[in-house]
Amino acid sequence: MTVALRPSQALRLWQQVALTEVRANMPDLSMRQAAILLSVYLDPPPHTVRGLAAQLGVTKPVITRALDAMGTLGLVARRRDEADRRNVLVRRTVKGALFVERFGDAIIARAAELPTIGHG
Template structure:
């Protein structure tokens, strides 16, 4: 919770779960990454990936590269801006204080909602 609050307060653009999943797939798994492959991994359609890439590309977090050998393929590549974003997000997680609650306190929190 503290990490997400820090993220919201940071002023960085809000990413959807799909956009964040796409970012993490590209940055944390070996490439090359294609639109088709990413869609298959996330079990979504290619247009879903394209929409997410439009947003992430506009933010400078990912970029598309046309496959010169097969112009139908589009590779998805990392950017320095995207790397900086994820490092900042990781910093929010790393610097979040432990909540100090016991298991019983957490159970009560979720029961009383």
């Protein structure tokens, strides 16, 4: 399925979803944290700090700081890889899965409110 949006419509959708999140007092994730979270939940596991750093083009300490914040919120969990102790595995949590699913639902609901979205 392809959804055709003009730039102004795409930005309006992003704005409306952001407003919905803020009004609902949802966790205030940075763009980097959101990118990491979506990578963990949308891409097949396993996820490692090293792999996420490579995917985002940042250093491992940058990923670690983002994961610290998201771990405090209960959106992800980390543990040492028993097979290779040098790796830190990033795991999904129930709270994180529910957050991502609800976020997806919010996007769908707001997109449905946009006028004249072309499907093709």
